[in-house]
Amino acid sequence: MKEEEKLIFNNLKEQYLHFGLPDDSIDEKTDFAIHNLKDIHLELPYQSLIFRPNFFSFVFVKNARGKYTTDELGFDIVPGTIYFTNPGHYKSYNWQQVDEVYLITLSESFLKENVHPDIFEEFQFLLAETVQPRILAPNAFAEFEQLYLQISKEYQNHSTYRNRIIGNLFVVLLLKIKEYFWKDYNPIYEGNRSSQIVKEFKRILEKHYRDLSNGLIEKAYRVQDYADAQSLHPNYLSNVIKIKTGKPIGTWIAEKTISEAKALLQNSAISIKEIAYRLGFAESTHFSNYFKKHTDLSPVLFRKQHLTAAS
Numbered sequence: 001m002k003e004e005e006k007l008i009f010n011n012l013k014e015q016y017l018h019f020g021l022p023d024d025s026i027d028e029k030t031d032f033a034i035h036n037l038k039d040i041h042l043e044l045p046y047q048s049l050i051f052r053p054n055f056f057s058f059v060f061v062k063n064a065r066g067k068y069t070t071d072e073l074g075f076d077i078v079p080g081t082i083y084f085t086n087p088g089h090y091k092s093y094n095w096q097q098v099d100e101v102y103l104i105t106l107s108e109s110f111l112k113e114n115v116h117p118d119i120f121e122e123f124q125f126l127l128a129e130t131v132q133p134r135i136l137a138p139n140a141f142a143e144f145e146q147l148y149l150q151i152s153k154e155y156q157n158h159s160t161y162r163n164r165i166i167g168n169l170f171v172v173l174l175l176k177i178k179e180y181f182w183k184d185y186n187p188i189y190e191g192n193r194s195s196q197i198v199k200e201f202k203r204i205l206e207k208h209y210r211d212l213s214n215g216l217i218e219k220a221y222r223v224q225d226y227a228d229a230q231s232l233h234p235n236y237l238s239n240v241i242k243i244k245t246g247k248p249i250g251t252w253i254a255e256k257t258i259s260e261a262k263a264l265l266q267n268s269a270i271s272i273k274e275i276a277y278r279l280g281f282a283e284s285t286h287f288s289n290y291f292k293k294h295t296d297l298s299p300v301l302f303r304k305q306h307l308t309a310a311s
Helices: 012-019 108-114 138-157 162-182 192-213 223-229 234-245 249-265 272-278 284-295 299-310
Strands: 007-009 032-036 051-053 056-070 073-077 081-085 091-106
Touching: 007 012, 012 051, 032 138, 051 091, 056 138, 081 162, 091 138, 108 162, 138 162, 192 223, 192 234, 192 249, 223 234, 223 249, 234 249, 249 272, 249 284, 249 299, 272 284, 272 299, 284 299
Parallel strands: 007 051
Antiparallel strands: 032 091, 056 073, 056 081, 056 091
16 A cells, blocks of 8 residues: 555545645634635646545535546546545545535534434435446536535634534535435445445454454454444444344444353353453453343353353
8 A cells, every 4th residue: 555545634624734735714613614626726737645534525516627536436527527425435636627616525423413413314325335426417516506605605604503504504415416316325236345345344353353362452343443444434334234234233243242252251261351351341340241231141150051061
């Protein structure tokens, strides 16, 4: 992996500062930003480094030309293009001409706080793994233009109710995107990519718990860690696992934890404290409570029953 591919940014201001781009229009007090890229890219052509943003990006191209790359997907940018990406992908872009391109960036927390706490239930396409750009005719694009210009106006107003107003306008924008592009979206139909994600998750899960049990690592993975291992958004990974397997990712992790715990408890040479430590629990009492919650038996009683049955 090239050095520039390791660039990770948690917000747009971090990205612009690193790239030496103007960041005056970005408000640090909110996880939301919108502006016309014409005001940012004053010198053209411009080629970005490869980077990985931990935020959502929506691009509305009224009049510009260039090229955009997300992971393995590359496409030419032309007037009328609408495109978005979710967190976790490696990206780069090239601008040859920029007259009007509005970029909206926002965090998952902004979406949940100001749009809807269950945002990904109503707008599942936000978690789409493979997103192709869409090119609209001028009259259709104008509907989106009206919305993003109004959002831009509210962003600059700094009203007490700014985030709530933006959140409500953004709902309309998402509904229009859903209407035009994603009305029948269902992650289960994303093809072989979803199956590969499930297969890789299971492989990582098995290896991780094998390493935990053997004392090779000390910290148990969270959902974020499993997502990071595949450069995915955690909500997208959770969604794919649930739809493809019928079980939430938390259930997979819990079942694997209990399975490994039982295997270790059947070895009387290993103390319960050591087992708890190997499985990533900071305290043996936390492990005991967790084990009893999932088996209705304490680790001590489970071990005793197993040893009695074996004798």
